[in-house]
Amino acid sequence: xxxxxxxxxGNVCAKNILxxxxxxxxxxxxxxxxxxxxxxxxxxxQEERVDRIPWIAPExxxxxxxxxxxxxxxxxxxxxxxxxxxxxxxxxxRTPSEKERFYEKKHHLPEPSFKELATLISQCLNYAPGERPxxxxxxxxxxxxxxHNPLDISSVNPAFPVSDPTVFQKxxxxxxxxxxxxxxGKVSLYCYDPANDGTGEMVAxxxxxxxxxxxxxxxxxxxxxxxxxxxxxxxxxxxGCCSEQGEKIVQLIMExxxxxxxxxxxxxxxxx
Numbered sequence: 001x002x003x004x005x006x007x008x009x010g011n012v013c014a015k016n017i018l019x020x021x022x023x024x025x026x027x028x029x030x031x032x033x034x035x036x037x038x039x040x041x042x043x044x045x046q047e048e049r050v051d052r053i054p055w056i057a058p059e060x061x062x063x064x065x066x067x068x069x070x071x072x073x074x075x076x077x078x079x080x081x082x083x084x085x086x087x088x089x090x091x092x093x094r095t096p097s098e099k100e101r102f103y104e105k106k107h108h109l110p111e112p113s114f115k116e117l118a119t120l121i122s123q124c125l126n127y128a129p130g131e132r133p134x135x136x137x138x139x140x141x142x143x144x145x146x147x148h149n150p151l152d153i154s155s156v157n158p159a160f161p162v163s164d165p166t167v168f169q170k171x172x173x174x175x176x177x178x179x180x181x182x183x184x185g186k187v188s189l190y191c192y193d194p195a196n197d198g199t200g201e202m203v204a205x206x207x208x209x210x211x212x213x214x215x216x217x218x219x220x221x222x223x224x225x226x227x228x229x230x231x232x233x234x235x236x237x238x239x240g241c242c243s244e245q246g247e248k249i250v251q252l253i254m255e256x257x258x259x260x261x262x263x264x265x266x267x268x269x270x271x272x
Contacts, residue, residue: 001232003069003135010067011037012075013055014082018236018257019265033257035236036206036227040219042067044183053099054078054091054109059129061103070129076138077124084112084121087266116145168192168242168253173205184216185209189256203239206252224252 002009016035023030041049041056042064049061055078057071082089090109091099106127111118120141126132133141176189185208193200208220227238237255259265 001235002072002230005229006069007226007230008067008069009034009037009072009075010040010042011052011055012072013079014087014263014266015261017079017262019259019262020257022259022265022269032262033234033236033255035257036223036238036254040067040223043213043215043219047096048183050096050100053103054089057129058103058106058127061100066129068129069135070132073124073132073135073138074126074129076135077121078109080117080121080124081109081112082263083266084114084117085110086270087263114145116141120145168203168240168251169194170242170251172196172200173203173242174200175205176202179204184220185212187254192253202256202258204236204254204256205242206254220252224250227252 012034016037018033018035019030020033021028021031041052041060044052044064046061049056049064053061055075057066057074059066060071078090091102094102108122109125111121120133120138123131123133124138172192172194173190174193176191179187179189181187185206187204187206190203190205191200192203208216212220224238224241230238236257239253239255241250242253243250
């Protein structure tokens with residue numbers, strides 16, 4: 001979907017994949033959603049980009065201008081490895097210099113024992129960006145790997161929004177707890193309850209950290225404009241924005257996916 005729109009996610013990893021339905025232990029298929037990438041790594045320092053190895057594509061370490069949909073394919077391949085190894089991330093114990101040398105020497109990450117899946121992952125993790133398969137090809141190959149299962153997940157497909165998201169009023173947002181923090185700021189769980197009767201909607205509110213740079217603010221606004229255009233069942237929904245009168249930095253209101261991230265789920269459930 002994103003590739004067809006020529007949009008680059010830039011941070012595909014199990015941490016940014018949220019579970020809308022667990023599945024597996026109940027005999028159901030898992031249902032997941034890709035969350036927004038956070039702040040673009042184009043504003044990250046060299047050290048911060050190296051820290052994202054092995055998710056970040058090799059061509060983007062030295063030059064962020066190499067960011068393309070091909071970089072997302074590398075990240076997708078690494079995410080498949082996370083799933084295969086129950087979130088035991090390759091290279092996690094390596095130092096930054098060791099990680100950088102790993103890419104410079106064009107070493108290869110460990111492969112799962114399932115030969116067909118290992119082949120697909122190795123194609124995604126090709127050091128030549130142009131040689132990585134399209135996501136349509138990846139989807140086709142993954143589908144061929146799956147056993148035939150008549151289970152239909154259409155019952156969990158939400159209706160797509162048909163209008164622009166509403167403006168959320170800050171006074172109706174009641175904070176529940178923090179959900180996470182990153183380079184851009186933090187994400188917190190809020191209840192949006194205009195009626196003040198406890199029947200409000202749970203939403204994830206993303207806020208920029210105080211004293212952010214102009215570049216960070218510019219990327220933030222650009223991200224909001226992109227999110228407004230994305231309506232897909234497997235992408236965490238953009239719901240709207242919230243700002244007070246005169247406030248320059250808006251808060252981003254997103255769909256709350258209560259089961260958390262795939263990264264946290266994998267070590268607790270041996271899904272391989």
